[in-house]
Amino acid sequence: MKEFKLAQPQNLAQVTSLPSDQRYFLMAGGTDLLDEIKNEIIDPGVVVDLKSIPDLAYIRSTDEKIRIGAMTRVSELAENSTIKTNYPVLHEAALSLATPQLQNVGTVGGNLCQRPRCWYYRDPQVECRKKGGSRCYAARGRNRYHAILGGGICHIVYPSDLAPALISLDAEATIATANGDRTVPLEEFYTLPRVDVRKENILKANEILKEVKIPPSKNEGKSTYVKLKERGTWDFALVSAAVCGIVSGNTFKDIKIVLGGVAPIPWRLEKAENLLKGNPVTDDVVKQAAKEALSDARPLKENAYKQDLAAIAVSRAVLSLV
Ligand SMILES: Cc1cc2nc3c(=O)[nH]c(=O)nc-3n(C[C@H](O)[C@H](O)[C@H](O)COP(=O)(O)OP(=O)(O)OC[C@H]3O[C@@H](n4cnc5c(N)ncnc54)[C@H](O)[C@@H]3O)c2cc1C
Ligand code: SF4
Known part of the structure; x- marks a missing residue:
């Protein structure tokens, strides 16, 4: 594992104001990020530990929305009684995800921003398009688990269970930026490889997924x-x-x-x-x-x-x- 520096910011402003030319990676539960570092798929430089920022883990009900903080653990989501009663799709998706141990450590934000599982991407010896190379090895290689829709230049499938469930509920994503928060439909948070093959979402350098919001459930x-x-x-x-x-x-x-x-x-x-x-x-x-x-x-x-x-x-x- 390559050495990295650990930054422990106390608030979101300290993250959104990080110099954009610095190489750093956000860490939530670390269940995906640490794998990427250990397997030398990324060389992080600085790891920014979001756990040091207070008040990013919550599930709050208001009349208008249910607000879920990015650092809320998947297990908290699965156990929440409002989610279980009013949003079965999200409860079932959270319960179906990985193992109880991973649900206990992995966060909602980390799950929604996790990197793809394509085995060529996860192989440190392979420099495919997603890692800056010129070829998609899955296109003509082993592609049993890859995309059947929307592929084109890169055939990953997005692996999150929470993302389809939240999108089906019309969830919105709040993104913290240096100029304040902006909110987009979660459906528009994700981008196809043709937009930027190196990325899976619209987050720019220094931006953080802060929370997701779901509208009140309809009785019927x-x-x-x-x-x-x-x-x-x-x-x-x-x-x-x-x-x-x-x-x-x-x-x-x-x-x-x-x-x-x-x-x-x-x-x-x-x-x-x-x-x-x-x-x-x-x-x-x-x-x-x-x-x-x-x-x-x-x-x-x-x-x-x-x-x-x-x-x-x-x-x-x-x-x-x-
Ligand atoms: C064995 C195994 C089985 C799994 N099975 C499933 C499964 O069945 N279904 C499923 O959905 N997932 C599965 N996963 C993935 C797992 O759910 C994710 O690893 C986890 O949800 C990531 O959350 P985390 O908090 O640990 O994120 P981290 O590992 O800390 O971060 C993941 C990525 O998101 C970025 N990130 C984290 N938080 C934010 C934020 N707030 N804003 C912007 N970027 C952020 C990080 O920089 C990193 O790139 C599995 C993982 C493993 C190891
Ligand atoms: S599908 Fe994407 S991540 Fe996988 S080999 Fe092709 S370019 Fe790389």
Whole structure:
């Protein structure tokens, strides 16, 4: 492991005012960042420990929003009774994530900003495009776990379970910057590789994800998270589906579907949403909508199975809400 300096700021302003030419990395729980340092995928220079900043871990309910601080541990999210009762999709996603030990250390902010799991990226010997090289080794190499949608120049899948769940709930992200806070829909927080292949989100140097906010739950709203994995024990999603909807009689008045494990960003399935809205929810209608929406997929050599798996995840999640 290369040596690094540890900075322990006392407030967010000390982080947002760090010189932007300095090489530093933010550390929350460290479950991902320390792996990257140990495996020499990154050379951090300075590690900025966000744990030294007070009051970044909270789940607060107001009339307008539920506010979740970036340093809130995933286990706190999974155990919170308001989240469990009113936002099942988020509760189920938090519970499905990694192991109880990792849930106890990993934070919401860290989970939403974690780096990709592509094995070429995680191999210190390989300098692929994401690390500044000129090739995507997954494009023609081993790509069983890679993207079937939105890939292009880099075929990672975004690995977070919390991100699709939060996006299905219309969450917003508050970003601390040197000029004050700015808020964006979480859906717009993530960016495709074609925007900047080295990054997965819109954060600029010196910016920090400070909190996520979710709107109040609708009384008649229902939600769920379906995660399909290769192994029965802890694992990243091969494919996941976060679904929130309002069912009236046997019809969807409103529905939002976000997939994980299929694209470099959490992938909104608007085509399926439009096919389902206002239509009677039957097995055939749901399966047909999922199939049609996934006909846009462009699988690589080894991952065509994800197209069928994603349709199954969507159908299962949608039908469970009726
Ligand atoms: C064995 C294993 C299994 C796992 N399985 C799953 C799984 O099934 N599902 C899943 O979703 N995840 C899974 N993960 C990933 C795990 O959830 C993440 O490692 C964890 O959530 C990261 O949180 P952290 O607080 O430890 O972040 P850190 O490791 O501290 O940081 C992660 C990244 O986010 C950046 N960062 C952290 N906080 C902020 C912030 N507030 N603002 C801006 N940038 C920030 C850091 O600079 C770093 O690049 C797994 C990890 C491991 C090791
Ligand atoms: S998918 Fe992305 S991270 Fe993986 S080898 Fe290709 S460029 Fe690198």
